[in-house]
Amino acid sequence: SQQGEEDPQALSIQEGENATMNCSYKTSINNLQWYRQNSGRGLVHLILIRSNEREKHSGRLRVTLDTSKKSSSLLITASRAADTASYFCATDEGRNSGGSNYKLTFGKGTLLTVNP
Amino acid sequence: GAGVSQSPSNKVTEKGKDVELRCDPISGHTALYWYRQSLGQGLEFLIYFQGNSAPDKSGLPSDRFSAERTGGSVSTLTIQRTQQEDSAVYLCASSLVSSGNTIYFGEGSWLTVV
Numbered sequence: 001s002q003q004g005e006e007d008p009q010a011l012s013i014q015e016g017e018n019a020t021m022n023c024s025y026k027t028s029i030n031n032l033q034w035y036r037q038n039s040g041r042g043l044v045h046l047i048l049i050r051s052n053e054r055e056k057h058s059g060r061l062r063v064t065l066d067t068s069k070k071s072s073s074l075l076i077t078a079s080r081a082a083d084t085a086s087y088f089c090a091t092d093e094g095r096n097s098g099g100s101n102y103k104l105t106f107g108k109g110t111l112l113t114v115n116p
Numbered sequence: 117g118a119g120v121s122q123s124p125s126n127k128v129t130e131k132g133k134d135v136e137l138r139c140d141p142i143s144g145h146t147a148l149y150w151y152r153q154s155l156g157q158g159l160e161f162l163i164y165f166q167g168n169s170a171p172d173k174s175g176l177p178s179d180r181f182s183a184e185r186t187g188g189s190v191s192t193l194t195i196q197r198t199q200q201e202d203s204a205v206y207l208c209a210s211s212l213v214s215s216g217n218t219i220y221f222g223e224g225s226w227l228t229v230v
Contacts, residue, residue, distance in 0.1 A: 033218075033219075035221075041205070041223045041224050042120075042207065042221040042222055042223040042224055043159075043207070043209075043221040044221070045218045045219065045220070048218065088158065088159070090159075090219075103149065103161050103164045103172060103175075104149075104161075104219060105161065106151070106158045106159035106161075107158050108157055108158035109158055
């Protein structure tokens with residue numbers, strides 16, 4: 001099963017409203033990242049939060065991480081129509097043996113639609 | 117280059133044919149990843165290259181799939197005897213070596229097997 005699972009699968013809101021997406025994971029992580037994908041093509045990195053951090057902000061984005069619950073949330077404030085996209089969380093299980101050897105594990109994403 | 121470059125952008129092939137997908141990572145990035153994304157699904161890890169280390173091939177779905185990375189830079193993902201279930205977007209990404217570095221994705225190669 002997926003390491004990262006986003007919730008909800010789809011979210012539709014009005015412009016100006018806030019959007020909250022959640023991500024749960026199963027194993028210990030070094031960090032968790034959120035990505036955005038438009039139209040099923042390349043992903044764009046939004047924000048990274050390390051396992052020893054609880055909250056991080058970047059512009060209209062706010063990410064929280066609760067390692068005890070193995071969950072993260074992404075909040076987009078004052079949403080815009082241009083925020084319409086799929087949002088994915090990705091976890092780094094980080095097997096750092098003499099350097100690095102890791103891979104990100106992605107969830108299935110939340111499809112956010114922001115209506116004008 | 118400025119970003120991760122993938123080619124072709126779109127490929128339609130007949131069932132049973134072989135295809136090659138190319139990825140040119142960001143200069144200086146030693147880590148390179150291939151992912152697959154089927155319509156409406158999340159990303160499925162395929163293979164990971166890190167410098168001169170043996171690649172992590174644990175995500176390759178069958179022995180019809182292979183990948184190589186020549187000279188620590190350009191990578192080619194090869195799918196032999198393509199099947200319809202291979203139809204997907206194949207995404208390549210690269211990053212600096214350390215854990216916690218941002219992974220930069222290419223725009224993907226959309227493969228359709230007919």
